[in-house]
Amino acid sequence: MRGFETGQTVVRRDVHRSGRVWSEHALRVLTDTDEALVTACAPGAQARWPDLYAKARTEGDRSVRTEAFEAMAAGRWDLAAGVWEETDLLLWKPPAGWFSVNAFYVPDGNGRRLRNWYVNFEHPTRRTESGFDTFDLTVDLVITPDLARWEWKDEDEYAHVRRLGIVSDIEHQAVDTARGEVLAMLAGRSGVFAHAERWAAWRWEPAWPSPRLPGPASAAWRVAPEGGWRGGCRGALGEGPQV
Structure with a gap:
């Protein structure tokens, strides 16, 4: 499959196993190689997310996330x-x-300045014509800028989504x-x-306008099988945020 060009706008989508889009986020491509697709955005980039999630961000009430x-x-x-809002984002997705x-x-x-590294556990990449699809699995790892310390985040929410059946066995x-x-990558640098x-010194290119989303969200290019995706699909047109 043809890779994405540097500077191209792509859309990251979180897609539920039902095939419905849970969130969309416009990003700008920095590089696209066999190792990883690297994208970025700055404040002002367009997104779409569930109305309750938007309410949780606005009110700072994590119970609304439940x-x-x-x-x-x-x-x-x-x-x-x-x-x-607020942060520049760099996203490295193998x-x-x-x-x-x-x-x-x-x-x-x-x-x-780099505030922190943040590992999002999610589905492998499934490429689409406009970007890539994945699905956030809730639990995260927060790492200090110097890579010296780390801690798990949202373990309680991860347990909850497992009870709800959102995350399968x-x-x-x-x-x-x-x-x-990830811990092995961190230990072995x-x-x-x-x-x-080098990535810590990265800065958003000010000449780039804020990434914008295309038309309204639509169903995913295909429906995830019951039990979730077991692997990526990097070679076909049709790949794959914190509060």
């Missing part, structure tokens, strides 16, 4: 327009990995394996962490 998960389990949600490695940059004087096994892979200093 309602959002229950709506997901029931298959009932509406998408609300959103805008990426094609077959059950995770992505994200870096968040915040204002620092007249420039920006197969997906849970894949997440457990991916946790070990491999993958994206092999170039941590």
Whole structure:
């Protein structure tokens, strides 16, 4: 499959196993190789996410996220327009990995600095004509800028979505394996962490306008099988946020 060009706008979508889109996020391509698709955005990038998720972000009430998960389990949600705020985002997504490695940059004087690394555990990449599909599996790993310390995040929500059946046993096994892979990458300074200093110095290209979404969200290009995806599909037209 033809790779994406540097500077091209792509859309990351979280797609529920029902085939319905859970969220969309417009990103700009930095590089696209066999190792990883690297994308980025800055404040102002367009997004769509469930209305309850938008409410949780606005009100800072994490209990509303629980309602959002229950709506997901029931298959009932509406998408609300959103805008990426506050941080610059760098997203490193290996094609077959059950995770992505994200870096968040915040204002620092007249420039920006790396605030933290953030590993999102999620489905492998499934490419589409406009970007890639995945599905956030809730649990995350937060890492300090110098890679010296890390901690797990949202373990309670992960247990809850498992009880709701949103994360299947197969997906849970894949997440457990991916946790070990990421910790090994971190310890061995491999993958994206092999170039941590270079990525830490990355800055959003100011000449690029904020990435914008195309038309309204639609169903995914195909429906995930019961039990979740077991692998990526990097060679066909049709691949694959924190509060």
